C-alpha cells in the first residue's frame with residue numbers, strides 16, 4: 001500500500017533543476033509527480049516516477065545523492081472536499097503529515113495526493129477504515 | 145606506575161634543563177658559526193657572533209631558518225661536519241618542492257634513538273615487549289626512528305614496514321606484538337581489517353605509538369576501541385631528527401618535547417616575535433646536541449601551544465599541543481586565526497567528506513567565511529528538518545572549533561575539485577594585499 005518516492009538533493013544553483021529533468025527525459029523516465037522543498041542554498045526534489053529502479057541507477061551513475069522514501073498515494077474522490085476528508089482522518093488519529101502534494105493520473109478526472117507521514121502502517125489502517133486506502137506501487141503503475 | 149627510559153633527564157628540574165640548554169646552545173652556535181657558511185652569513189647579516197649568545201635568553205637574536213633556506217642550501221649547504229663523519233641520511237617525501245635531506249653521525253643517530261626509546265617507554269614499553277613497526281622504512285624517518293628506539297629499550301623489534309596487511313596481522317597474531325608503531329590512519333585500517341577477519345581475540349596489542357600525520361581525538365578513541373589499546377601521539381620532523389622530538393605520556397594531554405636536545409619557541413608567524421607560554425603560534429626548534437645537521441631556530445610551520453603546567457606523569461619537559469594547522473595555510477578572519485585543518489577535523493567528525501572549499505569575502509567591512517561542503521548519501525535525508533538539523537550541527541561545531549561563524553553551503557557531490565593545493569581549497573576575495 002505504499003509507493004516509492006525518490007528524493008534528490010539539488011543545489012540551489014541555476015540549471016540544477018533543468019539538468020535533472022533533462023537526465024530523466026534522456027533516459028525515457030516519466031516523472032509523474034514532482035515537488036520541491038527549498039531552504040537557503042539547497043533543495044530536496046521529490047518525485048514519483050514510472051520506474052523507480054531505472055531512475056535509481058540513472059541517478060546513481062550521474063552522481064546524484066538521493067533517497068528512496070516510502071510514501072502514501074491516496075486516490076482523491078472527484079468531489080469537493082476530497083482532500084479535506086483524508087487530512088481529517090489523519091488529523092483525528094494524531095498522525096502528523098510531514099509534507100503533501102498532489103498529482104493527476106493519466107485517466108481523466110483522477111487525482112492522487114502524496115503523503116509523507118511518520119507511521120505508514122498506522123496511516124494506512126485508519127485511511128482504509130475510512131475508505132481512502134492508499135494505492136500500491138503496482139496499482140499506480142497500471143494507471144500510468 | 146609510570147616508567148621512564150632516562151628518569152634523571154626526563155624528570156630533571158626546570159633549572160637543570162635550563163642549565164643543559166644554556167651550555168649546549170652556546171656550544172652548538174659556535175659549532176654552526178664555525179662550520180656552516182650559510183648560517184654564518186645569516187648571523188653576520190644580523191650583526192651577531194657566537195659571543196652574543198650566552199644563554200637561552202639570547203636565542204631570539206639568532207636568525208630563523210625556513211624550508212626555503214633548506215631548499216636553497218640543498219644538499220650540503222647546512223652540514224656542520226664533513227660527509228666522512230656522517231653515517232646516514234634520511235629524507236622528506238618532498239611533496240612540496242625539493243626534498244630535504246638530513247645527515248646524521250653515529251652520535252646523532254644514538255640520540256635520536258634515545259628520544260624514540262623515551263616515547264616507547266612512556267607508552268609502557270619494556271624489554272619484554274614486542275614492538276611492531278609498521279612505519280615505512282627507508283628514506284622516511286618513521287621506520288628507522290622507532291626501530292632504533294625499540295632496540296635501545298631492548299624490546300623485540302619487528303621491522304614490518306608499511307603495507308601487506310595480511311602479513312602484518314599474521315605476525316601480530318603469531319608473534320604476539322604488544323606495541324604497534326605506524327600512522328594513525330594505518331592503525332585505523334588495521335583495526336578494521338582485524339575486525340573483518342574476526343581476529344580481535346588473537347592479538348595482544350596493549351599500546352600504539354602513532355604519528356606522522358594529523359589525527360583527531362575522535363580518531364584516537366576509535367583506534368583505541370578497535371584495537372583494545374591505549375594510543376599515544378608522537379611528533380617529529382626529518383629536519384630536526386625524525387619522530388621522537390616530542391611524545392605523549394600516560395596523561396595524553398600533549399607531547400613532552402625532549403628539551404635536553406631541542407629548544408622550542410612559539411612565534412607569531414607574521415612578525416616572528418616570540419610569544420609567551422600558552423599562546424598559539426608557530427613552533428620553532430633549535431637543535432642543541434646534533435653534530436652533522438644542527439638546525440637553529442627552524443620554523444616548522446606547525447601551529448601549536450606550549451605548556452609548562454606540571455604533568456601527572458612526572459616528566460618535567462615542556463608539552464606541546466597536537467599541531468592545529470600549518471602557518472602557511474592560516475587565515476585571519478575577523479581577527480581570529482583559522483586553519484583549514486580545523487575545518488577538516490570538524491567535517492570528518494560530523495560525517496562529511498574532507499573535500500571542501502573555503503571562500504572568504506568582505507561584506508560591509510566585515511569578513512565573511514563561507515565553506516562549501518559536499519553532500520553525501522549518508523548525510524542526506526528525505527526530511528528537510530533532518531538535513532537542516534545536521535547542517536546546523538555542523539555550523540555549531542565549526543563555530544566552537546574556529547571561534548568565528550562560518551556559513552555552510554551544501555553542494556552536490558564531487559563538484560569541488562580534488563586537490564592537494566592550498567590555492568583551490570581557499571579562495572580569498574578580500575584583496576587585503
Ligand SMILES: [Zn+2]
Pocket residue numbers: 393394395400455456457458459
Ligand atoms: Zn606527562
